[in-house]
Amino acid sequence: xxxxxCQHAMEKVPTHEAVADRCTHCKGIWFDLLEHEDMRASAxxxxxxxxxxxxxxxxxxxxxxxICVGTPMLRMVDPQQPHIWFESCPxxxxxxxxxxxxxxxxxxxxxxxxxxxxxxxxx
Numbered sequence: 001x002x003x004x005x006c007q008h009a010m011e012k013v014p015t016h017e018a019v020a021d022r023c024t025h026c027k028g029i030w031f032d033l034l035e036h037e038d039m040r041a042s043a044x045x046x047x048x049x050x051x052x053x054x055x056x057x058x059x060x061x062x063x064x065x066x067i068c069v070g071t072p073m074l075r076m077v078d079p080q081q082p083h084i085w086f087e088s089c090p091x092x093x094x095x096x097x098x099x100x101x102x103x104x105x106x107x108x109x110x111x112x113x114x115x116x117x118x119x120x121x122x123x
Contacts, residue, residue, distance in 0.1 A: 015039055029049075068092050084105050
């Protein structure tokens with residue numbers, strides 16, 4: 001499988017909970033259906049990428065599902081943390097998080113509450 005953002009190869013990242021796929025270049029992470037929920041405890045093991053690089057790749061928003069080839073993925077916003085944008089496949093329900101996003105996703109903090117209150121609507 002290739003990364004839906006930069007097209008480089010993905011590597012398998014096994015944990016006690018499941019196996020995720022991480023890009024060898026941009027360090028974005030692909031999760032099959034509900035794997036993102038199963039792997040919360042291993043977020044720091046799975047998401048080892050540079051968050052600054054992840055923010056750069058987050059600007060790429062028209063990507064295809066790496067599983068359902070040819071299916072456009074949908075840009076999603078986490079309702080608890082509206083600063084987190086991830087992509088989700090409407091067919092297989094897989095998710096793609098850019099480097100640093102998954103770590104941020106699993107670590108809900110008081111600062112996230114304030115970000116949520118100040119969040120502006122996304123175009």
